[in-house]
Amino acid sequence: MLGEILNTYYLQIGSFILINIMLAISVYVPLSSGQLSLGSAGFMGVGAYTSALLTIHFDLPIVIGIIAGALAASILGVIVGIPSLRLSGVYLAIATLGLGEVIRVIFVNWDTLTKGSVGLTGIPQLGREILEFARGLGFEPAMIGIKNNQFVFLSIFIVLLTLVIVILWFVVRQQNSRVGRALSSINQDDKAAESMGINITYYKVISFTQGAFFAGLAGALFAHVIGYISPADFSYHRAVEVLIFTVFGGSEVIIGSVFGAFFLTLMPEVLRFVSEFRYIIYGILLIVLMAVRPQGILDANLLKKIKIKRSKGGVR
Amino acid sequence: MKGISRKLFSILSIIMLLLLAACGGNNTGSETNTNEGSSNKDGVVSAKFGVIAYLTGAGAAYGEAITNGLKLAQKDINALGEVNIELVIEDSAGKADQALNASQKIMSDDSITAIIGPTLSTEIFAVAPEADLNGIPIMGTSTTVDGIPEIGDYVFRNAVPESLAIPAAIEKAVERTGAKKVALIYGNDDALTKGGFDVMERTVKEMGLEITTIETYQDGQSDYNAQLTKIKNTNPDLILASALYNEGAVIMDQARKMGIDIPFVGGNGFNSPQAIEIAGDAANGLIVATPYFGESTDPKIVKFNEDYEAEFGKKPDQFAAQAYDGLFIYADALKRAGSADREAFREALAETKDLEGILGKFSFDEVGDVIMNVTVLEIKDGKFIEFE
Numbered sequence: 001m002l003g004e005i006l007n008t009y010y011l012q013i014g015s016f017i018l019i020n021i022m023l024a025i026s027v028y029v030p031l032s033s034g035q036l037s038l039g040s041a042g043f044m045g046v047g048a049y050t051s052a053l054l055t056i057h058f059d060l061p062i063v064i065g066i067i068a069g070a071l072a073a074s075i076l077g078v079i080v081g082i083p084s085l086r087l088s089g090v091y092l093a094i095a096t097l098g099l100g101e102v103i104r105v106i107f108v109n110w111d112t113l114t115k116g117s118v119g120l121t122g123i124p125q126l127g128r129e130i131l132e133f134a135r136g137l138g139f140e141p142a143m144i145g146i147k148n149n150q151f152v153f154l155s156i157f158i159v160l161l162t163l164v165i166v167i168l169w170f171v172v173r174q175q176n177s178r179v180g181r182a183l184s185s186i187n188q189d190d191k192a193a194e195s196m197g198i199n200i201t202y203y204k205v206i207s208f209t210q211g212a213f214f215a216g217l218a219g220a221l222f223a224h225v226i227g228y229i230s231p232a233d234f235s236y237h238r239a240v241e242v243l244i245f246t247v248f249g250g251s252e253v254i255i256g257s258v259f260g261a262f263f264l265t266l267m268p269e270v271l272r273f274v275s276e277f278r279y280i281i282y283g284i285l286l287i288v289l290m291a292v293r294p295q296g297i298l299d300a301n302l303l304k305k306i307k308i309k310r311s312k313g314g315v316r
Numbered sequence: 317m318k319g320i321s322r323k324l325f326s327i328l329s330i331i332m333l334l335l336l337a338a339c340g341g342n343n344t345g346s347e348t349n350t351n352e353g354s355s356n357k358d359g360v361v362s363a364k365f366g367v368i369a370y371l372t373g374a375g376a377a378y379g380e381a382i383t384n385g386l387k388l389a390q391k392d393i394n395a396l397g398e399v400n401i402e403l404v405i406e407d408s409a410g411k412a413d414q415a416l417n418a419s420q421k422i423m424s425d426d427s428i429t430a431i432i433g434p435t436l437s438t439e440i441f442a443v444a445p446e447a448d449l450n451g452i453p454i455m456g457t458s459t460t461v462d463g464i465p466e467i468g469d470y471v472f473r474n475a476v477p478e479s480l481a482i483p484a485a486i487e488k489a490v491e492r493t494g495a496k497k498v499a500l501i502y503g504n505d506d507a508l509t510k511g512g513f514d515v516m517e518r519t520v521k522e523m524g525l526e527i528t529t530i531e532t533y534q535d536g537q538s539d540y541n542a543q544l545t546k547i548k549n550t551n552p553d554l555i556l557a558s559a560l561y562n563e564g565a566v567i568m569d570q571a572r573k574m575g576i577d578i579p580f581v582g583g584n585g586f587n588s589p590q591a592i593e594i595a596g597d598a599a600n601g602l603i604v605a606t607p608y609f610g611e612s613t614d615p616k617i618v619k620f621n622e623d624y625e626a627e628f629g630k631k632p633d634q635f636a637a638q639a640y641d642g643l644f645i646y647a648d649a650l651k652r653a654g655s656a657d658r659e660a661f662r663e664a665l666a667e668t669k670d671l672e673g674i675l676g677k678f679s680f681d682e683v684g685d686v687i688m689n690v691t692v693l694e695i696k697d698g699k700f701i702e703f704e
Contacts (some may be wrong), residue, residue: 007424008423009421009423012420013417016417108504108505109504116504116510117505117506117509117510118437118461118510119438121441121467128449149449222413226412226416228412228442228445230441230507231505232505233411233413268409268414269417272406272418272421276372276376276407278372279372279373279409
C-alpha cells in the first residue's frame with residue numbers, strides 16, 4: 001500500500017525543498033543580526049566539495065563526510081567572519097559575494113583535486129548507502145511493500161526532514177534565548193546594543209558562523225543527494241537564489257525563510273505544464289510580490305494578526 | 317483606507333499563490349493519468365520517450381534546436397508508419413538539480429520507454445546514474461564530454477564526443493601545415509570547453525607535438541589580448557582553441573588584428589555558422605571536425621535543411637541534426653525490439669549497427685559510445701568548406 005503512495009518524483013522535489021530550506025536558514029540567521037551575507041553559495045560549495053572528496057578518496061562514511069563538510073564551511077566562516085565583520089550592510093554583502101566567487105574560481109582552477117569545471121562524478125549517494133546499511137541489518141524494502149528505489153528516496157527525505165526540524169528547533173530556541181535577544185538588539189541598532197554591554201563582535205561572528213555551518217551542511221547533503229557536483233552549482237546565481245528564498249518569504253521571521261524556500265522550489269515544478277513560460281511566470285510573480293509586499297510574504301505583523309484571530313476564535 | 321487596501325493586497329496575493337499551486341497540481345495529475353501506456357495498436361509498436369532539454373535560460377537555443385530536431389524526426393518517423401512515437405518534453409533550465417527532477421518525473425511514469433537528453437554534460441552526469449539504476453535507457457544527443465556512456469549499461473550517446481572530433485581535426489591540420497609547435501587556449505570554467513581541452517592536450521602529447529603555452533580565459537571575458545600576446549611571443553605553428561563559438565570568434569578576431577594568422581583548430585562548441593557572422597574575415601582558417609556539414613550537397617542533408625526551415629523558419633544546426641538522427645536511432649531500436657519494454661529496448665538499442673542516418677552510418681561501441689565518421693571542415697573565404 002505504501003508503495004503506491006510514494007512517488008519518487010515528489011520525494012525528490014521534497015528533498016530539494018528541504019535542502020533549500022536549510023540554505024534559506026543559512027541566510028536568515030546572519031540576517032537576524034543585521035548582516036547580509038551572500039556567501040551561502042561559497043560555503044555550500046566548501047561543504048559539498050569537502051564531503052565529496054573525503055568520501056570519494058578516503059572511503060569515509062557519508063555521515064563523517066557531511067559533518068566534516070559542515071565544519072570546514074564553519075571554520076572558513078570564522079576565518080572570514082572576524083575581519084569582514086568590520087563591514088556592514090551592502091559592503092558586507094559585496095565582500096561575501098566576492099568570497100563565494102573566489103571559492104568557485106578555486107574549484108575551477110584546482111584541476112588535480114576538483115577536476116575543474118567538469119566536476120566530480122561518482123559521489124556516494126546518501127539513499128543508496130542507507131539502503132546498503134539497512135540490508136546489512138537484514139532489512140529489505142520489500143518487507144514494508146516498497147521498491148528499492150522508493151526506499152532510497154524515502155530515506156533521504158526522512159533524513160533531511162529530521163535535520164531541518166532539528167535546525168528549526170535550534171534556531172527558534174536560540175532566538176528566544178539570551179543569544180537571540182542579543183542578536184536582535186544588534187539588528188535594531190548595534191551602537192545601542194554595544195552601549196548596553198553586548199559584545200557585538202562575538203555575537204556577530206556566532207551568527208555568521210552558524211550561517212556558514214548550515215550552508216556547508218546543506219551543500220554536503222546536496223552533493224550526496226545529487227551524486228554529481230561542478231563549480232557551476234555554486235556560482236553567484238545560487239547565492240542570489242537563496243537570498244530570494246529568504247527575502248520573498250519574509251526575512252523578519254524564520255517561518256518566512258521556510259515558506260520562501262518551499263514555495264519557490266515547488267513553483268518551477270508545479271509550472272512544468274506551461275513549459276517555456278514557467279520562468280516568465282516565476283519572474284512576474286517575484287516582481288508582483290516584491291511590489292506589493294516588500295517585507296516578504298510573511299512578517300511579524302501578519303503572524304500576529306493570524307494569532308490574534310485564532311485566540312479570538314478560541315475565546316468565542 | 318490604506319490599511320484595508322493593504323489587507324486586500326495580502327489576501328489577494330495569497331489567493332493567487334494558492335490558485336497557481338492548485339492549478340499546477342491538478343494539471344500534472346491529469347497529465348499522468350492520460351499517459352496510459354500503449355504498446356500495440358494495429359500491429360504498430362508505439363512508445364513514449366521522455367525528453368529533457370535546456371528550454372529556459374541562457375542556453376535555451378541549444379534546447380530549442382534539439383527539441384525542434386526531435387519533433388521533425390517524430391513527424392517523419394510516424395509518417396513512415398513502422399513505429400509510432402510520442403514525446404514527453406520536460407525543461408531542465410540547464411541546472412543539474414532541475415534535470416534530475418525532470419528525469420524523476422519521467423522515470424516514475426512507467427509508460428515511458430526511454431529518455432533523450434539532457435542537453436548539457438553537467439546535467440547528464442547527475443541524471444545518468446539515476447536512470448541506469450532505474451533501468452531506463454538514456455541517450456544524450458549533445459553531451460560530448462569524456463566518460464558519459466561509461467556511467468552504465470543503460471547510458472548511450474549519439475553526440476560525437478570531443479575525443480572523436482578533436483583528434484580528427486588536429487591530425488588533418490598537422491598533416492597539411494606540418495605544424496610542430498602548438499599553443500592551447502581554453503575556457504576553464506565551462507565543462508564543455510574544459511573537456512575539449514583535456515582531449516586536445518592528450519592528442520597533442522600522443523602525436524608528439526610541442527606545446528608552447530597553455531592559456532585560459534573565463535566565461536564572459538571579452539578581452540583576450542593578454543593571452544594572445546603570450547601566444548604570439550611563443551611563436552606556435554597552430555593554435556588549438558577549445559572555446560564556444562561566441563568566445564572563440566572574438567578570440568580569432570583579436571588574434572588576426574594582432575597579426576597572428578596561423579590556423580585555429582576548434583572543438584564541438586566552436587563549430588557554428590555564427591562564428592563567421594561574429595568574426596567575419598577573421599574566422600578564415602578555423603578548422604573543426606563535425607558530423608554535420610550544413611553546406612553539404614548530400615541529398616539527405618539538403619532535404620533535412622529544407623524540411624527544418626519550412627517547419628521552424630530557421631536553419632538547423634549540428635544539435636538539431638544530431639537530435640533528428642537520435643530519434644531515428646531510437647525508432648530503429650524500437651522496431652527491432654518489437655515492444656515498448658525498457659529492457660528489450662535497451663538490448664535492441666545496444667545492438668544498433670551501421671544505421672544510415674542523415675549524418676552517415678552510425679553504430680554504438682560496446683559501452684554505448686559513438687562509432688561514426690566525422691568530416692573535417694575549415695572556414696575559407698567566409699564559408700565552411702570541406703578540409704582537404
